[in-house]
Amino acid sequence: MKTLQAVRGMNDILPADSALWQYLETKVATLLAGYGYQQIRMPIVEPTELFKRSIGEVTDIVEKEMYTFDDRNGDSLTLRPEGTAGCVRAMLEHGLLGSGVAQKVWYTGPMFRHERPQKGRYRQFHQIGVETFNLTGPDIDAELIVLTARLWRQLGLQDAVTLELNSLGSSEDRARYRDALVTYLRERFEQLDADSQRRLDSNPLRVLDSKNPDTQALLVDAPKLADYLNDEARAHFSQLCALLDAAGVEYRINPRLVRGLDYYGLTVFEWVTDRLGAQGTVCAGGRYDGLVQQLGGKPAPAVGFAMGLERLLLLIQTLEQVPAELANQLDVYLVTVGEAAQRSGLQLAEQLRDDLPQLRMLVHCGGGSFKSQFKKADKSGAPYALILGEQETLEQTIGLKPLRDGGEQEQLAWADIAARLQQLL
Known part of the structure; x- marks a missing residue:
């Protein structure tokens, strides 16, 4: 097909x-x-x-x-x-x-x-x-x-x-000017391009806007609208x-x-x-x-x-005036490993969105190993990854890993995540 x-x-x-x-x-x-x-x-x-x-x-x-x-x-x-x-x-x-x-x-x-x-x-x-x-x-x-x-x-x-x-x-001004322009151009009809010849009867003012260089040369000595x-x-x-x-x-x-x-x-x-x-x-x-x-x-x-x-x-x-911030459409990528982390991660993400309405965060969906999820986090363009596994879920902590500058990972309590992200972003 x-x-x-x-x-x-x-x-x-x-x-x-x-x-x-x-x-x-x-x-x-x-x-x-x-x-x-x-x-x-x-x-x-x-x-x-x-x-x-x-x-x-x-x-x-x-x-x-x-x-x-x-x-x-x-x-x-x-x-x-x-x-x-x-x-x-x-x-x-x-x-x-x-x-x-x-x-x-x-x-x-x-x-x-x-x-x-x-x-x-x-x-x-x-x-x-x-x-x-x-x-x-x-x-x-x-x-x-x-x-x-x-x-x-x-x-x-x-x-x-x-x-x-x-x-x-005014319309009266243009009517008087149109008559003068048509008179001038009819005397030079054979020198006009085909499109301008057609427009001479239907819409003569549009001849002024012709892109043909020969027609533009003819218009140098044509009547000027400003005079009318x-x-x-x-x-x-x-x-x-x-x-x-x-x-x-x-x-x-x-x-x-x-x-x-x-x-x-x-x-x-x-x-x-x-x-x-x-x-x-x-x-x-x-x-x-x-x-x-x-x-x-x-x-x-x-x-x-x-x-x-x-x-x-x-x-x-x-002109290369595209703002630099448009190159990155994410602030955070949330990695969740394990069913418990997935459940807690969804709840935690919604709480972060309540606390930080401007936050641009992608929560990983579709499962997969930590390694595969982290690769996707890196490719996403987000400057930070939040990492939530089974152990972090039990301890109610989360990892905050810089993805662009090689910084060290931090471990944060859930209650402290919003404030830390606000400092960084």
Whole structure:
């Protein structure tokens, strides 16, 4: 019988890797709690129409990348390719945007896009997303950027990432700019790459984001979006830059930064790195003030971002910023030899867990000789072994053996174990 394997581009996260995932997720959750953000959890399957209306029917995501299927009722459903649309749907469905109350939420989980799998880009990938609603000023845009800058410092990545900023202005600004850009590019249509030629009719702003060097060369003399911004959009962007300057956050204005989703307007930003080859963006977002109304709600300002966990983890590993303590997932390995020791060991282990809630202890299961158990204790990576045999059980003592530094074994009374472990760990 053929051995079954995971779907291409959808990867298992094995026990040896999960500690680093938990480390990153905990860092982000703790940081966001410190800024007053609350977690929201949404389904991974949504009505297909949600993404057509939010992301845009002529985007690559909707046209080519979504996992879409009809369920048994004939309804078209899609595995979520991103989180913002589902978050807005949830906020509207549960009436959380009424009365102009500010909302700050975050979520985490898998997203799905049918792309060509490559390092740092998979068909099932994981994101942490942050969304805010009913806040209009550039101060909340700045807060999102400042908190991500703090995260990079906490992870030791601050020297490997660069912030890129742009303003897309209002929908009217983009419409006027789109006309000027299309006029310019049509005169040079034959010089565009095939993908940009296709986008010229469906989504011309995405031509600015082309990775083709010849197309990028054509864009050097193209009209600039900044020249088409209204006074309000200019003021918003200027104030954002002033806030970031005051906070000491360095940035580069990138006039070709447009993002890949139709719902963005005003502020857009990306944190990029040159340490991962082609997969350079590790966190990106911006304003989407029109999306709530677009999905059936009353107009509400909104801004957010998403960060890709696989790429962040890859960057942490590439820069050798994995905390040393993650290499060892155990503090103690409890060896029990004999039936009486096994019974007492289970009881003793539970008492230690009551006394030391943070203790990471593996109690040997499956029997075996002292020698075989001790070999497993040594291979476990734990710095200490507790040894409980028949004699120790009778005397209500236990051996404490250092496994890493060649130290001498101690004999302790059961009542003294917790205090001694607390000293050592």
